[in-house]
Amino acid sequence: xxxxxxxxxxxxxxxxxxxxxxTQSQLAGLAGTGLxxxxxxxxxxxxxxxxxxxxxxxxxxxxxQAVEAGS
Numbered sequence: 001x002x003x004x005x006x007x008x009x010x011x012x013x014x015x016x017x018x019x020x021x022x023t024q025s026q027l028a029g030l031a032g033t034g035l036x037x038x039x040x041x042x043x044x045x046x047x048x049x050x051x052x053x054x055x056x057x058x059x060x061x062x063x064x065q066a067v068e069a070g071s
Contacts, residue, residue, distance in 0.1 A: 005044070006044040006045065006046045006048070007043075007044030008044075009041075009044070009053075010041055010042045010043055010044040010045075011042075011044075012062070013041060013042055013056060013057070013060065013062075014042040016060045016061075016062060017042075017060060020060060024038045024039055024042070025038075027056065027059060027060070030059045031052070031055040031056045031058070031059045032055055033052045033055060033056060037049075037052055038056065041053065041056060
């Protein structure tokens with residue numbers, strides 16, 4: 001799946017979190033972030049810290065991958 005904006009990334013994270021049966025608070029604790037961060041990330045706030053995003057993705061078993069457009 002190609003993620004083209006922060007809102008789409010947030011939707012993927014929210015859906016995956018829910019499929020794992022986690023609350024936002026539980027995810028924040030496992031990822032070492034705050035509840036507010038997870039909430040803002042899921043809502044697609046465009047200003048987030050990449051290191052925290054990567055920690056959240058890791059907890060959910062997801063990874064960020066860069067590919068050339070059109071590939």
